[in-house]
Amino acid sequence: MLSETIYHLRDGVQVRKEKFGLLFYNYRGPRLYFVPTEDLLDPDFFTSCRKAGELVDSIEAANAWPRSWIENWVDRIMITLEQKGLIYGQSIC
Secondary structure (H helix, E strand, O other), X not given: OOOOEEEEEOOOEEEEEOXXXXXXXXXXXXXXXXXXXXXXXXXXXXXXXXXXHHHXXXXXXXXXXXXXXXXXXXXXXXXXXXXXXXXXEEEOO
C-alpha cells in the first residue's frame, strides 16, 4: 500500500456522491464510471490532499474490519481509477 500517496482528479474529471458510492465523469471520454464505495469514500478525498493512509485510518476507526482488508480495498480502487485515467497519485517524500 502506498500510504504516503495523495490522489487527485485528472483534468476533465469530476466526481460526485451517489447512493451506491461515487460517480466519476470523464469529459475527455465522455464516460461514466460507477464505483460502489457506499459511504466509505467521500468525493472530497480527491481534493483534500489527504494521504491514502489517512483514508485507511478513518475507515478502520469507523469499522471493525481488519486493516489489511481495508488497505487492499483502497489499493484496488485507486489502482483501477488510475488505470482508467481518472486520478493520479502523487507520492510525498
